[in-house]
Amino acid sequence: MLDQGWALLLAGIVAAVASIIVAIITSFRKENRRDHGLVMEALSRVSNTVDRVEGKVDSHLEWHIKEANNGRVARRAKAGSRKAS
DSSP, X not given: OOOHHHHHHHHHHHHHHHHHHHHHHXXXXXXXXXXXXXXXXXXXXXXXXXXXXXXXXXXXXXXXXXXXXXXXXXXXXXXXXXXXO
């Protein structure tokens, strides 16, 4: 079998390799946390934009419903357009 010297050397090599693997995994975890934070920030911005658009669409639809209840065809004039005289 192996004498004690070789056993200690082998144990040292295994420990060194394991330490390197742990360091790499820890590095990936830190990077993953950072990337996760960036993604969450981007999703928050997208969510805010969707909420604003949703509010505008809801308001526009309510305007159409109100005008239809008045018996009129609900059409909103486009900004900057004029009717021909």
